Amino acid sequence: xxxxxxxxxxxxxxxxxLNDAKTDLTHQEFIDLYQxxxxxxxxxxxxxxxxxxxxxxxxxxQEERWMLAAGLNAGHCHFSxxxxxxxxxxxxxxxxxxxxxxxxxxxxxxxxxxxxxHATSMxxxxxAFLQTAGYDTSTExxxxxxxxxxxMSTEQGCGTAxxx
Ligand SMILES: [Fe+2]
Ligand SMILES: [Fe+2]
Numbered sequence: 001x002x003x004x005x006x007x008x009x010x011x012x013x014x015x016x017x018l019n020d021a022k023t024d025l026t027h028q029e030f031i032d033l034y035q036x037x038x039x040x041x042x043x044x045x046x047x048x049x050x051x052x053x054x055x056x057x058x059x060x061x062q063e064e065r066w067m068l069a070a071g072l073n074a075g076h077c078h079f080s081x082x083x084x085x086x087x088x089x090x091x092x093x094x095x096x097x098x099x100x101x102x103x104x105x106x107x108x109x110x111x112x113x114x115x116x117x118h119a120t121s122m123x124x125x126x127x128a129f130l131q132t133a134g135y136d137t138s139t140e141x142x143x144x145x146x147x148x149x150x151x152m153s154t155e156q157g158c159g160t161a162x163x164x
Contacts, residue, residue: 007038009112016119020127022137026059027119034115038108046096049104053089060086063126069140070133078122085114 012031018024033055037048060082067078092107127137134143 007035007108009038009109010034010115016116018119018124018127020130020137022062023123023127026062027123030055030059030115034108034111037104042101045104046101049096049107050093053086053093056086056089063123065140066130066135066137067126070130070135072129078126081118081122085111085118 010031012028016024016027016031018027030052033048033052037045037052040048064074064079064082067076068074072078088110089107092103096104130137135141136143
């Protein structure tokens with residue numbers, strides 16, 4: 001018997017607001033999909049989970065595009081954290097498609113723990129870094145001349161989550 005996910009575990013709140021319209025919208029969409037997935041059961045839950053994984057692929061790609069544009073390289077800890085989370089999410093998708101649907105609520109529980117931490121540390125650091133660099137996330141362009149890449153260290157991009 002499938003256990004019901006407690007979708008109240010992950011909810012949008014002011015604490016998650018990062019003051020970057022594109023980032024905040026993407027994060028709100030993620031939480032909306034998370035809640036819909038958690039509230040569903042059986043095949044409907046699997047379909048929504050597949051959507052959540054696809055949304056997360058786009059979500060991470062978007063941030064990684066911004067990081068690369070602002071001069072952070074793919075060896076940065078923010079990339080590897082995305083990679084690790086997505087790897088587990090995709091593995092759960094693969095196994096759920098083979099019948100292990102009970103893995104989805106477990107994954108949702110883990111995401112409820114992980115997401116606020118990631119958003120308020122690495123994503124918050126990234127937003128602050130991009131704002132300092134003059135990068136506009138809605139147009140994916142620099143407001144002024146692009147900053148010199150050599151001025152940006154890996155540590156800066158980690159922001160408040162400088163502990164890779
Ligand atoms: Fe994010
Ligand atoms: Fe991120």
